[in-house]
């Protein structure tokens with residue numbers, strides 16, 4: 001049976017010595033699309049690798065370029081299921097947002113991915129493959145992508161082992177050599193998972209999709225909130241911060257008339273008192289059938305100002321690629337695009 005080479009940690013690679021170094025370089029430094037292109041490996045070795053290993057987890061990739069320079073990718077996996085990633089070039093850095101699942105079981109009410117339901121967990125190779133494909137498509141070495149967020153389809157803490165294995169490949173000096181300060185795991189707020197993450201020997205940045213500071217609103221929009229009360233989440237976040245010393249980001253999708261009242265800004269400020277945190281206000285990217293509307297600009301500003309007055313660091317994060325398939329999960333519902341087989 002063929003094994004996806006990208007699923008393996010560097011210390012599990014099937015060669016030793018300088019041949020292993022060459023192979024790792026082809027995979028992670030040059031994002032080689034296939035074994036044939038590894039021209040400094042003997043033909044016989046390439047044929048053996050070909051026989052036992054698969055390099056690409058995708059059968060097709062649809063590309064959705066945006067006018068803001070970001071590119072969304074819709075990946076078709078070997079079992080025909082689909083998931084997405086977004087490449088975002090900024091002036092001073094290149095960032096990628098990757099998926100950890102096909103669909104998502106968390107079913108957040110405002111999220112297109114949640115509306116798709118849960119397909120399956122992605123393997124480490126399917127997660128890493130998103131980075132390598134984007135780098136190849138952009139014509140850059142994968143190591144130029146220095147920032148990564150686990151913020152695409154899926155709840156990473158519910159695909160815990162595969163997400164951690166992928167993170168180890170990202171951080172490994174022999175593979176992608178990313179800095180753990182630049183890899184952010186975004187969770188819907190699963191207290192147990194956050195506590196488990198705090199026991200790891202790697203320290204990723206943590207973002208929590210709080211989206212509401214009061215239980216009633218939160219449980220209305222985030223079903224997993226029923227099993228994870230706000231105090232439980234905040235306790236776990238404080239413990240994570242005590243262990244890692246890292247600032248925690250609170251993600252807050254602005255939903256008109258739902259979670260954008262000023263009393264909610266005050267409640268959010270109360271929750272974050274004494275914590276090293278940053279709030280990201282995210283104007284909702286509306287999609288057909290969501291049942292939610294975008295908060296008007298003037299109300300976003302008022303919410304922002306109230307948090308700032310209360311001493312809470314805050315920014316407004318506009319979604320990149322709004323014109324190119326919009327928010328996470330929407331591409332899997334509809335396309336057309338630029339398409340290529342891989």
Ligand code: SF4
Nearest residue numbers: 104106108111114154
């Ligand atoms: S917001 Fe995140 S956790 Fe919630 S359904 Fe969407 S992908 Fe899943």
